[in-house]
Amino acid sequence: MKRINPTDYAEQLFNVLKCALESWPEKYRPIVSKDTFYKELSGWKEYLVYGGFDNNGLLCGFAYLKEHTSYLDFCVLRVNPQRERDGINAAMVFGILEDNNERLGKSFYICDGSRSIRHETAFQNYLEKYFGFRKAYCKLHIIYRFPLNLVVKVLYPFRKKISSENKIGSLLSSILRMEEYHRECE
Incomplete structure (x- = not known):
C-alpha cells in the first residue's frame, strides 16, 4: 500500500472500480464509462490517493481522501472483490492510518461518515470493530422541493x-x- 499519482494508474484504477461495482446489487449499481472515469480522474489531484498492490505489483484496491485542516474525509475505498479474502481492505485502512499516524489524535481525525443511504455495507461497522473508529451522531435536516x-x-x-x-x-x-x-x- 502506498500513495500514488492516480493518472499513472488510470487503467488499473478503472479495472478495480469496474470489478468492485459489478459486485454491487443491480438496484443501485452505478454505470461508469471508461471515458467518464478518465475525465473525473484529473480532479483527483486534490485528494490523497492510495493504491493497494499484490506481490506482483498489480493494483488490487484504491482509496482517496480529501484533506481538511483538522481531518481527512475518507471519500472512497474500492477493491477488487476477488482480492478481499487476501485482506486488501484491512491493508488499505492500516496503511492510511500508518501514513497519517503522526497527525491522528492531535485534534486531527479521519472521518468516514459519508455514504449513500442506499448502499448496503458493513464497512463502518468493520472500521469500528477492527480500527477503533466510532460513531458521531448528528441531526438530519431535510427540505424537499415541490413535488x-x-x-x-x-x-x-x-x-x-x-x-x-x-x-x-x-x-x-x-x-x-x-x-x-x-x-x-x-
Whole structure:
C-alpha cells in the first residue's frame, strides 16, 4: 500500500472500480464509462490517493481522501472483490492510518461518515470493530422541493410496505428512511 499519482494508474484504477461495482446489487449499481472515469480522474489531484498492490505489483484496491485542516474525509475505498479474502481492505485502512499516524489524535481525525443511504455495507461497522473508529451522531435536516414534498407526505405512512428490491422502490425506500431519521431528530 502506498500513495500514488492516480493518472499513472488510470487503467488499473478503472479495472478495480469496474470489478468492485459489478459486485454491487443491480438496484443501485452505478454505470461508469471508461471515458467518464478518465475525465473525473484529473480532479483527483486534490485528494490523497492510495493504491493497494499484490506481490506482483498489480493494483488490487484504491482509496482517496480529501484533506481538511483538522481531518481527512475518507471519500472512497474500492477493491477488487476477488482480492478481499487476501485482506486488501484491512491493508488499505492500516496503511492510511500508518501514513497519517503522526497527525491522528492531535485534534486531527479521519472521518468516514459519508455514504449513500442506499448502499448496503458493513464497512463502518468493520472500521469500528477492527480500527477503533466510532460513531458521531448528528441531526438530519431535510427540505424537499415541490413535488417531492407531496410524494413524501403521501407515501410516508406506507414506507414499510414499499419494496426496495428494484431501482425505483430502492430510491423511494431510501428517501422515506431519511424522512424517518429526520422525524426522529425533531
